[in-house]
Amino acid sequence: MKKLVLLGxxxxxxxxxxxxxxxxxxxxxxxxxxxxxxYHSLKTEYYALAAGxxxxxxxxxxxxxxxxxxxxxxxxxxxxxxxxxxxxxxxEPVSYDQLVIGLGCEDKYHNIPGADLYTHSIxxxxxxxxxxxxxxxxxxxxxxxxxxxxxSGIELASELRxxxxxxxxxxxxxxxxxxxxxxxxxSLYVQNWFASNGVExxxxxxxxxxxxxxxxxxxxxxxxxxxxxxxxxQPNKIVQAMDIEKDRQGRAILTPYHNIPQHEEVYVVGDCAxxxxxxxxxxxxxxxxxxxxxxxxxxxxxxLPEEMPSIKLxxxxxxxxxxxxxxxxxxxxxxxxxxxxxxxxxLWMYKFHKG
Numbered sequence: 605m606k607k608l609v610l611l612g613x614x615x616x617x618x619x620x621x622x623x624x625x626x627x628x629x630x631x632x633x634x635x636x637x638x639x640x641x642x643y644h645s646l647k648t649e650y651y652a653l654a655a656g657x658x659x660x661x662x663x664x665x666x667x668x669x670x671x672x673x674x675x676x677x678x679x680x681x682x683x684x685x686x687x688x689x690x691x692x693x694x695x696e697p698v699s700y701d702q703l704v705i706g707l708g709c710e711d712k713y714h715n716i717p718g719a720d721l722y723t724h725s726i727x728x729x730x731x732x733x734x735x736x737x738x739x740x741x742x743x744x745x746x747x748x749x750x751x752x753x754x755x756s757g758i759e760l761a762s763e764l765r766x767x768x769x770x771x772x773x774x775x776x777x778x779x780x781x782x783x784x785x786x787x788x789x790x791s792l793y794v795q796n797w798f799a800s801n802g803v804e805x806x807x808x809x810x811x812x813x814x815x816x817x818x819x820x821x822x823x824x825x826x827x828x829x830x831x832x833x834x835x836x837x838q839p840n841k842i843v844q845a846m847d848i849e850k851d852r853q854g855r856a857i858l859t860p861y862h863n864i865p866q867h868e869e870v871y872v873v874g875d876c877a878x879x880x881x882x883x884x885x886x887x888x889x890x891x892x893x894x895x896x897x898x899x900x901x902x903x904x905x906x907x908l909p910e911e912m913p914s915i916k917l918x919x920x921x922x923x924x925x926x927x928x929x930x931x932x933x934x935x936x937x938x939x940x941x942x943x944x945x946x947x948x949x950x951l952w953m954y955k956f957h958k959g
Contacts, residue, residue, distance in 0.1 A: 606633045608899075609690060609700035611680055613639035613667060614647065616873030616888035616895075617706040623896040625670045630903055636674045636698060638690065641729065643667060647708075648885055649951070650732040651756055654832070655763035656740045657926070660733065665955055680707065680842055685867055702869045704895065705856075707840035709875035709883065711833055718814035719751075723833035726756065738830050744770040749819055749828040751811055752835030753777025755922050758794060760834060761803050766925040773802075774828070776809035776821060783930075786937070790930050793939040797924050811835070837883065839876040851878040860912050861898045862891060868902070871895045881917060890915035921947040 608629075610617040617637065629635065644665040652658040667675050678692040683705070689697040711727050713719035724738055725731040739748065748764065748771050750757050761775045775782070775798065781791045782798075782805060798805050806821065813820040819831055838844070839854050848864055849857040855878040856864060862877065864870045873895060874888035881887050894912055901908055921931035921943060929943030938946070 606630075606701040607699065608633055608635045608702045608704070609698055610635060610637045610704045610706065611683075611690065612706035612708055612874075613637055613641075613644045614706050614708050614874055614888065615885040616892040617704060618644050618665075619889040619892035620704055620706075620873070620896055621668055621670075621673065623893060625668060625673060628896075628900065629672055633701075633903075634672050634674065636676055636700075637667065638676045638678060638680060638692060638698065639667075640677065640679050642675070642677055645729040646951070646955070647729075650726040650729065651760040652763050653729070653732045654726045654735040654739060655760060655767045656736055657763050657767050660729075663729065663732075683842060683846060685846070685848075685864070685870060688869070700869075702871075702899065704871045704873055705843065705876060706873040706888070707842055707876055709837040709839055710841065712836035712838040713833070714836060716811055716814060719811070719833060722814045722816050723751065723831040725833055726760065727837070735832060739764065739768070739771075739832075742768070742771065742829055745772065746829040747772045747774065747827065749774045749776060749826065749831045751776045751809075751819070751831060751833050753779065753782040753805070754834065755783075755920070757832075757834035758782060759923050760832060762797070762801070762924040762928075763926075765801050765803055769802075772804070774804045774806060774826070776806045776811060776819075778809055780807055782807075786930075786932065789937050790932070790939060794922075794924065794930055797928060801925075837875065843872070843876040853878070855879075861908060862895045862912075863898075871898075879915075881915070884917070884920075886917055887915060890917070921950065923947055 646663040649663045653663050678695050681693050682691040688700050691697050711725050724735040750761050753775055761773055781795050783791045783794055810822050812823050818825050844854050851857055856872045856876055857878045859865055862871050873891050875883040919933035923929045923944055929947050930939045931943045
């Protein structure tokens with residue numbers, strides 16, 4: 605039997621499984637999925653887990669149960685492309701005939717002293733749990749500083765405001781307004797929501813150093829009880845360590861067919877792949893669909909298309925607590941209740957029809 609190995613149970617590899625099982629995997633192939641935890645985690649909802657407005661179980665989806673799928677739990681430590689082996693901590697190496705690397709991302713600290721030591725994270729389910737414990741054990745009137753005014757920082761700040769109205773919440777953002785890359789209507793809507801709901805937005809922030817209980821904005825100390833870092837991501841350290849061509853962000857540069865050059869048997873999906881769009885769950889799923897299409901053509905000895913179509917993204921949706929939201933759908937800005945309902949609907953569809 606030939607072996608397809610999937611590293612990471614994130615959005616990309618979950619879509620690979622959904623596209624191949626139970627009926628589209630050749631009879632002489634099996635799939636091995638390797639992940640640190642025994643379930644797929646809804647990373648787009650980690651902000652709510654950290655804020656304490658959803659339970660741990662709400663952000664978990666079971667892996668599919670199929671006879672041709674073997675799920676192995678462990679932490680990947682090294683990928684040997686020449687020997688076609690995946691090394692896993694406290695386990696024997698796993699061989700593969702084809703490999704899909706979907707190991708996700710981790711926080712990027714931009715070489716700011718102390719940022720990796722004195723801040724909390726929502727980049728993994730384990731870190732989001734730890735952040736929940738820290739935030740929700742705070743006494744009344746404590747100060748929480750969130751560094752990074754992108755989608756994750758905004759959703760965390762707004763959700764925490766509803767979960768803990770007694771806290772002082774500060775959101776530090778580098779731009780003149782939050783979401784400066786979005787249309788002005790959305791940026792102003794979000795900024796005004798924060799002003800109306802008592803979240804202090806510190807614009808044109810420049811965090812230069814972090815110490816225990818203190819962050820330095822433009823070299824000026826700001827006392828705080830908890831700091832949560834949402835100011836950038838980088839590929840998983842395993843991909844960073846691989847001897848392959850990478851872009852300036854450290855993501856793997858791929859052929860148009862999503863495989864590593866000189867290794868057509870090794871694909872990279874999601875946050876570790878160098879793609880013309882910002883990383884997202886939606887992008888990883890679209891890429892996974894194309895990877896499966898390429899795999900099936902190669903398995904069947906069929907020619908590949910001269911070029912792959914661009915991955916079409918439907919839009920971006922963000923929440924402002926449980927009642928309001930914002931986003932872009934088909935290049936059209938939307939705000940308010942309808943945006944929040946749409947986001948909830950997308951999540952429900954994913955959990956109960958695709959997960």
